[in-house]
Amino acid sequence: MPASEETKIRCNWSQSDPLMRAYHDEEWGVPERDSRALWELLMLEGFQAGLAWITVLRKREAFREGFKGFDPAKVARFTEKDIARLLANPGIIRSRAKIESTIQGARIYLEMQKAGEDFGSWLWGMAGGKPLQLAGPVPVQTPTAVEMSKRLKKRGFKFVGPVIVYAFMQAAGMVNDHAPECFRRKAVARL
Template sequence: MSQKEKIRCSWAGSDPLYCQYHDEEWGVPNYDSRALWEMLMLEGFQAGLAWIIILRKRETFRIAFKNFDPEKVARFTEEDITRLLADPGIVRSRAKIEATIAGARIYLEMQAAGDDFSKFAWNFVDGKPIQNTGPIPAQTPLSEQISKALKKRGFKFVGPTITYAWMQAVGMVNDHAPDCFRRQHC
Protein backbone atom coordinates (compact mmCIF):
# COMPACT_ATOMS: atom_id res chain seq x y z
CA MET A 1 0.00 0.00 0.00
CA SER A 2 1.49 3.35 -0.99
CA GLN A 3 1.68 6.35 1.36
CA LYS A 4 -1.25 7.97 -0.43
CA GLU A 5 -3.44 4.84 -0.28
CA LYS A 6 -3.09 4.48 3.49
CA ILE A 7 -6.04 5.65 5.51
CA ARG A 8 -4.77 7.97 8.24
CA CYS A 9 -6.29 10.12 10.92
CA SER A 10 -7.60 13.24 9.22
CA TRP A 11 -5.32 15.58 11.21
CA ALA A 12 -2.24 14.12 9.47
CA GLY A 13 -3.31 15.75 6.19
CA SER A 14 -0.83 15.47 3.33
CA ASP A 15 2.26 17.19 4.76
CA PRO A 16 5.04 14.57 4.48
CA LEU A 17 6.48 15.46 7.90
CA TYR A 18 3.07 15.21 9.55
CA CYS A 19 2.38 11.89 7.80
CA GLN A 20 5.72 10.47 8.92
CA TYR A 21 5.10 11.62 12.51
CA HIS A 22 1.62 10.07 12.41
CA ASP A 23 2.81 6.83 10.82
CA GLU A 24 5.89 6.22 12.96
CA GLU A 25 5.52 8.00 16.27
CA TRP A 26 2.14 9.45 17.31
CA GLY A 27 0.25 7.11 19.55
CA VAL A 28 3.03 4.52 19.83
CA PRO A 29 3.45 3.60 23.51
CA ASN A 30 6.72 5.11 24.71
CA TYR A 31 8.11 3.97 28.05
CA ASP A 32 11.45 5.79 27.92
CA SER A 33 11.58 8.35 30.75
CA ARG A 34 13.82 10.83 28.96
CA ALA A 35 11.81 10.65 25.74
CA LEU A 36 8.57 11.13 27.69
CA TRP A 37 10.03 14.20 29.38
CA GLU A 38 11.25 15.60 26.05
CA MET A 39 7.80 15.22 24.52
CA LEU A 40 6.17 16.86 27.54
CA MET A 41 8.52 19.83 27.17
CA LEU A 42 7.84 20.07 23.43
CA GLU A 43 4.09 19.93 24.05
CA GLY A 44 4.59 22.85 26.44
CA PHE A 45 6.33 24.82 23.72
CA GLN A 46 3.39 24.06 21.45
CA ALA A 47 0.93 25.87 23.77
CA GLY A 48 -0.90 28.43 21.64
CA LEU A 49 0.70 27.19 18.41
CA ALA A 50 0.10 24.43 15.86
CA TRP A 51 1.96 21.17 16.49
CA ILE A 52 3.40 21.25 12.96
CA ILE A 53 5.42 24.34 13.97
CA ILE A 54 7.05 22.39 16.79
CA LEU A 55 7.51 19.34 14.59
CA ARG A 56 9.32 21.42 11.96
CA LYS A 57 11.57 22.90 14.65
CA ARG A 58 12.09 19.71 16.66
CA GLU A 59 15.61 18.96 15.45
CA THR A 60 16.68 22.54 16.19
CA PHE A 61 15.06 22.24 19.63
CA ARG A 62 17.09 19.08 20.21
CA ILE A 63 20.31 20.88 19.31
CA ALA A 64 19.42 23.95 21.38
CA PHE A 65 18.46 21.84 24.42
CA LYS A 66 21.39 19.40 24.22
CA ASN A 67 19.22 16.53 22.98
CA PHE A 68 16.91 17.16 25.93
CA ASP A 69 19.42 15.64 28.32
CA PRO A 70 17.93 16.65 31.69
CA GLU A 71 21.34 16.78 33.38
CA LYS A 72 22.64 19.26 30.81
CA VAL A 73 19.44 21.32 30.61
CA ALA A 74 19.22 21.56 34.41
CA ARG A 75 22.58 23.36 34.40
CA PHE A 76 21.49 26.02 31.91
CA THR A 77 22.22 29.56 33.08
CA GLU A 78 20.98 33.03 32.21
CA GLU A 79 23.60 33.00 29.43
CA ASP A 80 21.93 29.89 27.96
CA ILE A 81 18.52 31.56 28.20
CA THR A 82 19.88 34.56 26.29
CA ARG A 83 21.33 32.20 23.66
CA LEU A 84 18.00 30.40 23.31
CA LEU A 85 16.02 33.62 23.09
CA ALA A 86 18.20 34.58 20.11
CA ASP A 87 17.73 31.24 18.32
CA PRO A 88 15.21 31.64 15.46
CA GLY A 89 15.05 27.86 15.08
CA ILE A 90 13.01 27.40 18.27
CA VAL A 91 10.02 29.06 19.90
CA ARG A 92 11.60 32.00 21.68
CA SER A 93 9.48 32.31 24.78
CA ARG A 94 11.34 33.08 28.00
CA ALA A 95 8.57 31.51 30.08
CA LYS A 96 8.65 28.26 28.09
CA ILE A 97 12.46 28.13 28.09
CA GLU A 98 12.57 28.69 31.85
CA ALA A 99 9.84 26.07 32.31
CA THR A 100 11.95 23.55 30.38
CA ILE A 101 15.01 24.25 32.53
CA ALA A 102 12.90 23.95 35.67
CA GLY A 103 11.33 20.79 34.23
CA ALA A 104 14.78 19.25 33.85
CA ARG A 105 15.53 19.99 37.49
CA ILE A 106 12.20 18.47 38.57
CA TYR A 107 12.87 15.39 36.43
CA LEU A 108 16.27 14.95 38.13
CA GLU A 109 14.76 15.49 41.59
CA MET A 110 12.23 12.77 40.84
CA GLN A 111 14.99 10.48 39.61
CA ALA A 112 17.13 11.14 42.70
CA ALA A 113 14.14 10.27 44.89
CA GLY A 114 13.73 6.95 43.03
CA ASP A 115 10.63 8.14 41.19
CA ASP A 116 11.03 7.04 37.57
CA PHE A 117 9.28 9.47 35.21
CA SER A 118 7.99 6.67 32.99
CA LYS A 119 6.48 4.79 35.92
CA PHE A 120 5.01 8.03 37.23
CA ALA A 121 3.28 8.69 33.89
CA TRP A 122 2.22 5.17 33.00
CA ASN A 123 0.83 4.41 36.48
CA PHE A 124 -2.06 6.71 35.62
CA VAL A 125 -3.18 4.25 32.92
CA ASP A 126 -2.09 1.03 34.66
CA GLY A 127 0.85 0.64 32.29
CA LYS A 128 -1.15 0.18 29.10
CA PRO A 129 -2.75 2.52 26.55
CA ILE A 130 -6.36 3.54 26.87
CA GLN A 131 -8.20 2.55 23.68
CA ASN A 132 -10.58 5.40 22.90
CA THR A 133 -13.47 4.66 20.58
CA GLY A 134 -15.51 7.84 20.65
CA PRO A 135 -14.93 11.41 19.57
CA ILE A 136 -11.48 12.76 20.37
CA PRO A 137 -11.67 15.15 23.30
CA ALA A 138 -9.38 18.12 23.93
CA GLN A 139 -9.00 16.99 27.54
CA THR A 140 -10.41 14.38 29.90
CA PRO A 141 -10.86 13.94 33.64
CA LEU A 142 -7.69 11.80 33.53
CA SER A 143 -5.67 14.50 31.75
CA GLU A 144 -6.92 16.93 34.42
CA GLN A 145 -5.71 14.53 37.12
CA ILE A 146 -2.29 14.09 35.48
CA SER A 147 -2.04 17.84 34.90
CA LYS A 148 -2.64 18.47 38.59
CA ALA A 149 -0.03 15.87 39.55
CA LEU A 150 2.53 17.43 37.20
CA LYS A 151 1.76 20.93 38.47
CA LYS A 152 2.05 19.72 42.07
CA ARG A 153 5.59 18.62 41.27
CA GLY A 154 6.31 22.06 39.80
CA PHE A 155 6.02 21.49 36.05
CA LYS A 156 4.70 24.41 33.97
CA PHE A 157 2.76 24.49 30.68
CA VAL A 158 1.07 21.22 31.60
CA GLY A 159 -2.60 22.16 31.61
CA PRO A 160 -5.15 19.42 30.92
CA THR A 161 -5.25 20.08 27.14
CA ILE A 162 -1.46 20.00 26.77
CA THR A 163 -1.35 16.95 29.01
CA TYR A 164 -3.94 15.17 26.86
CA ALA A 165 -2.00 15.99 23.67
CA TRP A 166 1.10 14.55 25.38
CA MET A 167 -0.83 11.41 26.37
CA GLN A 168 -1.86 10.95 22.73
CA ALA A 169 1.64 11.58 21.40
CA VAL A 170 3.35 9.10 23.72
CA GLY A 171 0.70 6.41 23.34
CA MET A 172 -0.88 6.56 26.79
CA VAL A 173 -4.14 6.91 24.90
CA ASN A 174 -4.87 5.54 21.43
CA ASP A 175 -6.88 8.13 19.56
CA HIS A 176 -6.16 6.86 16.06
CA ALA A 177 -9.37 6.91 14.04
CA PRO A 178 -11.19 3.56 13.80
CA ASP A 179 -10.33 3.24 10.09
CA CYS A 180 -6.73 4.51 10.45
CA PHE A 181 -4.13 1.94 9.43
CA ARG A 182 -2.18 2.67 12.67
CA ARG A 183 -5.07 2.01 15.08
CA GLN A 184 -4.35 -1.69 15.58
CA HIS A 185 -0.59 -1.15 15.90
CA CYS A 186 -1.04 1.22 18.83
Protein backbone atom coordinates in the same frame (compact mmCIF):
# COMPACT_ATOMS: atom_id res chain seq x y z
CA MET B 1 -1.55 -5.84 -2.15
CA PRO B 2 -0.49 -3.15 0.38
CA ALA B 3 -1.94 0.33 0.06
CA SER B 4 0.37 2.99 -1.31
CA GLU B 5 1.41 5.87 0.93
CA GLU B 6 -1.08 8.11 -0.88
CA THR B 7 -4.07 5.79 -0.52
CA LYS B 8 -3.59 4.80 3.14
CA ILE B 9 -6.37 6.07 5.34
CA ARG B 10 -4.96 8.22 8.10
CA CYS B 11 -6.29 10.38 10.90
CA ASN B 12 -7.53 13.63 9.34
CA TRP B 13 -5.12 15.85 11.29
CA SER B 14 -2.09 14.17 9.75
CA GLN B 15 -2.89 14.63 6.07
CA SER B 16 -1.93 18.26 5.49
CA ASP B 17 1.85 17.96 5.49
CA PRO B 18 4.43 15.23 4.68
CA LEU B 19 6.17 15.81 8.04
CA MET B 20 2.86 15.36 9.89
CA ARG B 21 2.16 12.17 7.91
CA ALA B 22 5.57 10.75 8.83
CA TYR B 23 5.07 11.70 12.50
CA HIS B 24 1.62 10.09 12.46
CA ASP B 25 2.81 6.94 10.71
CA GLU B 26 5.96 6.38 12.77
CA GLU B 27 5.62 8.01 16.19
CA TRP B 28 2.20 9.28 17.27
CA GLY B 29 0.44 6.89 19.59
CA VAL B 30 3.32 4.42 19.84
CA PRO B 31 3.70 3.64 23.55
CA GLU B 32 6.81 5.37 24.86
CA ARG B 33 8.11 4.28 28.26
CA ASP B 34 11.59 5.79 28.29
CA SER B 35 11.65 8.48 30.99
CA ARG B 36 13.97 10.84 29.16
CA ALA B 37 12.02 10.57 25.91
CA LEU B 38 8.76 11.19 27.78
CA TRP B 39 10.26 14.25 29.45
CA GLU B 40 11.39 15.60 26.07
CA LEU B 41 7.94 15.02 24.61
CA LEU B 42 6.24 16.74 27.55
CA MET B 43 8.56 19.74 27.21
CA LEU B 44 7.91 19.96 23.45
CA GLU B 45 4.16 19.75 24.06
CA GLY B 46 4.59 22.73 26.39
CA PHE B 47 6.34 24.68 23.63
CA GLN B 48 3.38 23.92 21.39
CA ALA B 49 0.96 25.72 23.72
CA GLY B 50 -0.92 28.25 21.60
CA LEU B 51 0.66 26.99 18.38
CA ALA B 52 0.22 24.15 15.90
CA TRP B 53 2.13 20.90 16.45
CA ILE B 54 3.61 21.17 12.95
CA THR B 55 5.49 24.25 14.19
CA VAL B 56 7.18 22.15 16.87
CA LEU B 57 7.86 19.29 14.47
CA ARG B 58 9.58 21.61 12.01
CA LYS B 59 11.77 22.96 14.81
CA ARG B 60 12.31 19.71 16.74
CA GLU B 61 15.91 19.14 15.64
CA ALA B 62 16.82 22.73 16.49
CA PHE B 63 15.18 22.23 19.89
CA ARG B 64 17.21 19.07 20.42
CA GLU B 65 20.39 20.88 19.51
CA GLY B 66 19.59 23.94 21.61
CA PHE B 67 18.57 21.86 24.63
CA LYS B 68 21.61 19.54 24.44
CA GLY B 69 19.65 16.49 23.32
CA PHE B 70 17.08 17.13 26.04
CA ASP B 71 19.49 15.66 28.56
CA PRO B 72 17.89 16.72 31.87
CA ALA B 73 21.28 16.81 33.66
CA LYS B 74 22.60 19.31 31.11
CA VAL B 75 19.42 21.39 30.84
CA ALA B 76 19.12 21.66 34.63
CA ARG B 77 22.46 23.50 34.67
CA PHE B 78 21.42 26.11 32.09
CA THR B 79 22.12 29.68 33.16
CA GLU B 80 20.95 33.09 32.03
CA LYS B 81 23.60 32.87 29.30
CA ASP B 82 21.93 29.72 27.95
CA ILE B 83 18.52 31.38 28.10
CA ALA B 84 19.90 34.32 26.08
CA ARG B 85 21.42 31.86 23.57
CA LEU B 86 18.08 30.11 23.16
CA LEU B 87 16.14 33.38 22.88
CA ALA B 88 18.46 34.36 20.01
CA ASN B 89 17.95 31.03 18.21
CA PRO B 90 15.47 31.47 15.31
CA GLY B 91 15.30 27.68 14.94
CA ILE B 92 13.18 27.26 18.08
CA ILE B 93 10.09 28.83 19.61
CA ARG B 94 11.62 31.75 21.48
CA SER B 95 9.51 32.11 24.58
CA ARG B 96 11.37 32.96 27.77
CA ALA B 97 8.59 31.45 29.88
CA LYS B 98 8.69 28.17 27.97
CA ILE B 99 12.50 28.03 28.02
CA GLU B 100 12.57 28.67 31.77
CA SER B 101 9.81 26.09 32.22
CA THR B 102 11.94 23.49 30.42
CA ILE B 103 14.93 24.25 32.65
CA GLN B 104 12.70 23.95 35.72
CA GLY B 105 11.24 20.73 34.30
CA ALA B 106 14.75 19.28 34.02
CA ARG B 107 15.43 20.12 37.67
CA ILE B 108 12.17 18.49 38.75
CA TYR B 109 12.98 15.41 36.65
CA LEU B 110 16.37 15.13 38.39
CA GLU B 111 14.82 15.64 41.84
CA MET B 112 12.44 12.78 41.15
CA GLN B 113 15.29 10.62 39.91
CA LYS B 114 17.37 11.40 43.00
CA ALA B 115 14.39 10.41 45.18
CA GLY B 116 14.22 7.05 43.37
CA GLU B 117 11.15 7.94 41.31
CA ASP B 118 11.14 6.93 37.67
CA PHE B 119 9.48 9.68 35.61
CA GLY B 120 8.11 7.26 33.02
CA SER B 121 6.68 4.85 35.59
CA TRP B 122 5.14 7.76 37.48
CA LEU B 123 3.38 9.06 34.35
CA TRP B 124 2.28 5.63 33.15
CA GLY B 125 0.99 4.84 36.64
CA MET B 126 -1.35 7.81 36.42
CA ALA B 127 -2.45 6.63 32.98
CA GLY B 128 -3.32 3.16 34.27
CA GLY B 129 -0.13 1.39 33.18
CA LYS B 130 -1.26 0.39 29.71
CA PRO B 131 -2.57 2.22 26.65
CA LEU B 132 -6.27 2.99 26.65
CA GLN B 133 -8.06 1.99 23.45
CA LEU B 134 -10.63 4.70 22.89
CA ALA B 135 -13.23 4.83 20.14
CA GLY B 136 -15.58 7.58 19.11
CA PRO B 137 -15.09 11.33 19.09
CA VAL B 138 -11.65 12.37 20.27
CA PRO B 139 -11.86 14.52 23.41
CA VAL B 140 -9.56 17.47 24.05
CA GLN B 141 -9.07 16.30 27.64
CA THR B 142 -10.15 13.48 29.92
CA PRO B 143 -10.46 13.04 33.68
CA THR B 144 -7.10 11.22 33.59
CA ALA B 145 -5.50 14.17 31.79
CA VAL B 146 -7.01 16.57 34.33
CA GLU B 147 -5.58 14.52 37.21
CA MET B 148 -2.17 14.14 35.53
CA SER B 149 -2.12 17.89 34.90
CA LYS B 150 -2.85 18.60 38.58
CA ARG B 151 -0.09 16.25 39.73
CA LEU B 152 2.44 17.67 37.26
CA LYS B 153 1.59 21.21 38.39
CA LYS B 154 1.91 20.16 42.03
CA ARG B 155 5.44 18.99 41.25
CA GLY B 156 6.19 22.40 39.73
CA PHE B 157 5.89 21.71 36.00
CA LYS B 158 4.51 24.53 33.84
CA PHE B 159 2.62 24.48 30.52
CA VAL B 160 0.91 21.24 31.56
CA GLY B 161 -2.77 22.10 31.44
CA PRO B 162 -5.22 19.25 30.80
CA VAL B 163 -5.42 19.87 27.03
CA ILE B 164 -1.62 19.84 26.65
CA VAL B 165 -1.40 16.78 28.89
CA TYR B 166 -4.01 14.93 26.84
CA ALA B 167 -2.12 15.73 23.63
CA PHE B 168 1.01 14.40 25.37
CA MET B 169 -0.84 11.22 26.39
CA GLN B 170 -1.95 10.69 22.80
CA ALA B 171 1.52 11.27 21.39
CA ALA B 172 3.18 9.06 24.04
CA GLY B 173 0.78 6.20 23.33
CA MET B 174 -0.95 6.28 26.70
CA VAL B 175 -4.16 6.41 24.72
CA ASN B 176 -4.84 5.13 21.21
CA ASP B 177 -6.85 7.87 19.54
CA HIS B 178 -6.14 6.84 15.96
CA ALA B 179 -9.41 7.04 14.05
CA PRO B 180 -11.21 3.69 13.67
CA GLU B 181 -10.55 3.72 9.91
CA CYS B 182 -6.89 4.79 10.26
CA PHE B 183 -4.40 2.18 9.08
CA ARG B 184 -2.34 2.74 12.27
CA ARG B 185 -5.11 2.01 14.78
CA LYS B 186 -4.79 -1.78 14.84
CA ALA B 187 -1.00 -1.72 14.62
CA VAL B 188 -0.73 0.66 17.56
CA ALA B 189 -3.31 -1.36 19.54
CA ARG B 190 -1.05 -4.41 19.23
CA LEU B 191 1.85 -2.51 20.78
